[in-house]
Amino acid sequence: MNAQLKPGQAGDFRLLIGGKLVPGASTIDVINPATEQVVAACPRADVAQANQAVAAAKAAFPAWAARPLSERRALLLKLADAIDARAPELAPLLTQEQGKPLGGAFFELMVASANIRGLAALELPDAVLAEDAQTRVIRQRRPLGVVAAITPWNFPVIMMVTKLTPALLAGNTVVVKPAPTTPLTTLKVGELCAEIFPPGVVNVIADANDLGGVLTAHPDVAKIAFTGSTTTGRKVMASAATTLKRLTLELGGNDAAIVLDDVNPQEIAPKLFFAAMVNSGQVCLAAKRIYVHESIYDAVCAELAKLANAAKVGNGLDEGVEFGPLQNRMQFEKVKGIIDDARSQGKVIAGGQPHQGPGFFIQPTIVSGLPDSARLVCEEQFGPVMPVLKYKNLDEVIERANASEYGLGGTVWSKSTERALEVAARLDTGTVWINKHLDLPPSVPYGGVKQSGFGVELGQQGLEEFTQAKIINMAK
Numbered sequence: 001m002n003a004q005l006k007p008g009q010a011g012d013f014r015l016l017i018g019g020k021l022v023p024g025a026s027t028i029d030v031i032n033p034a035t036e037q038v039v040a041a042c043p044r045a046d047v048a049q050a051n052q053a054v055a056a057a058k059a060a061f062p063a064w065a066a067r068p069l070s071e072r073r074a075l076l077l078k079l080a081d082a083i084d085a086r087a088p089e090l091a092p093l094l095t096q097e098q099g100k101p102l103g104g105a106f107f108e109l110m111v112a113s114a115n116i117r118g119l120a121a122l123e124l125p126d127a128v129l130a131e132d133a134q135t136r137v138i139r140q141r142r143p144l145g146v147v148a149a150i151t152p153w154n155f156p157v158i159m160m161v162t163k164l165t166p167a168l169l170a171g172n173t174v175v176v177k178p179a180p181t182t183p184l185t186t187l188k189v190g191e192l193c194a195e196i197f198p199p200g201v202v203n204v205i206a207d208a209n210d211l212g213g214v215l216t217a218h219p220d221v222a223k224i225a226f227t228g229s230t231t232t233g234r235k236v237m238a239s240a241a242t243t244l245k246r247l248t249l250e251l252g253g254n255d256a257a258i259v260l261d262d263v264n265p266q267e268i269a270p271k272l273f274f275a276a277m278v279n280s281g282q283v284c285l286a287a288k289r290i291y292v293h294e295s296i297y298d299a300v301c302a303e304l305a306k307l308a309n310a311a312k313v314g315n316g317l318d319e320g321v322e323f324g325p326l327q328n329r330m331q332f333e334k335v336k337g338i339i340d341d342a343r344s345q346g347k348v349i350a351g352g353q354p355h356q357g358p359g360f361f362i363q364p365t366i367v368s369g370l371p372d373s374a375r376l377v378c379e380e381q382f383g384p385v386m387p388v389l390k391y392k393n394l395d396e397v398i399e400r401a402n403a404s405e406y407g408l409g410g411t412v413w414s415k416s417t418e419r420a421l422e423v424a425a426r427l428d429t430g431t432v433w434i435n436k437h438l439d440l441p442p443s444v445p446y447g448g449v450k451q452s453g454f455g456v457e458l459g460q461q462g463l464e465e466f467t468q469a470k471i472i473n474m475a476k
């Protein structure tokens with residue numbers, strides 16, 4: 001791997017297929033969203049290479065599944081160590097392809113290795129389900145086979161290892177396919193995997209948005225672990241139906257933050273701002289609709305506007321930058337369209353100005369006074385734009401928060417844990433945080449309800465989703 005990666009010196013990249021680092025059938029340019037310059041020509045697999053990757057994973061499966069879990073764990077821990085050791089090289093690459101500030105890139109790598117360690121510590125013991133004088137019934141957890149891990153562009157490394165680790169620990173083999181706009185760091189982690197795991201256990205291919213469907217329809221893929229949009233998730237589910245694949249679908253969200261009347265606007269504003277703007281709002285679990293009680297609405301809006309105006313946006317490699325660009329042009333144009341719609345229906349109280357020059361930059365933007373029917377309120381913006389909405393009473397705000405097709409996460413903010421808990425219990429989502437946000441330790445599962453998907457990632461439950469329960473029922 002390269003020494004410190006500088007712009008324009010991103011190095012060369014290879015696919016990992018059957019233990020070999022190989023070029024793609026062609027290449028695809030990866031664009032730095034801060035400069036719109038090419039970071040690197042990324043190898044692009046063709047259908048034959050995707051099929052080779054699945055075949056390699058299938059061939060490697062029996063031996064890998066037969067190894068004791070403790071041996072599989074030991075190799076995963078080596079991967080965590082390797083990511084830590086290579087973080088100084090990987091972080092600038094992640095910044096260049098994804099856009100996030102360097103500190104955020106280091107943080108992502110740190111969370112990735114912590115998730116590997118946390119998940120690899122789990123066990124899959126046999127359980128005795130029934131026992132009496134005549135009978136003993138045991139449940140074992142068997143691996144499924146080949147898992148396809150299809151990942152998005154907001155947290156490429158965390159998303160990769162959060163799927164890879166439980167899949168491998170349980171004894172499956174894996175084909176990873178990152179998003180076409182952020183494949184580079186994933187391929188470098190693939191290089192680390194090549195040094196650690198037996199050939200075929202981990203395969204990494206990159207595409208131009210054209211091989212996901214090959215994996216989801218492939219008869220030799222047993223499970224799809226997918227994170228992405230709800231629209232694409234539906235295609236994954238339809239395609240996987242032909243072969244009855246197991247699925248984990250982590251899809252879109254439109255999380256509400258509900259701010260009760262007893263909080264201090266100055267104290268709460270930075271927390272809300274972070275909840276909405278972290279990673280430039282490109283987080284499935286970001287706070288995407290902020291409901292504030294009418295008694296403190298104006299004060300909270302004023303504090304949020306101050307924070308948005310002071311936020312330092314720029315190239316993530318530059319010192320002091322807090323927010324990078326949007327990751328790709330399509331998302332940039334979409335968020336600009338949502339801001340235009342919001343401007344016509346509400347009041348843009350900070351940000352919202354078009355950026356001059358190259359790069360997909362949007363200053364953190366705060367919009368007040370929108371109706372719930374505005375695009376910024378009812379769609380998933382996935383960008384640094386925050387609608388702040390006024391409410392009068394809790395029944396009303398809970399109904400409005402739940403009136404979404406999504407149900408991923410949400411937050412409640414109050415001095416009274418008891419009051420917050422009452423609200424949290426009535427929100428129709430997979431996770432609710434109270435007086436905090438995005439606390440996702442590897443021991444705690446998260447997942448969505450409604451159109452946010454199904455299945456969970458992380459935790460024992462997340463691990464078990466990479467297994468098939470096998471019942472052995474014996475006479476004594």
Ligand code: ADP
Nearest residue numbers: 151152178179180209212213227228229232235
């Ligand atoms: P976005 O719309 O935000 O770009 P997607 O949900 O389309 O996000 O992408 C998430 C991942 O799904 C990416 O790796 C992408 O290449 C992949 N993907 C795109 N289309 C399909 C498909 N039809 N089947 C499986 N995966 C797909």
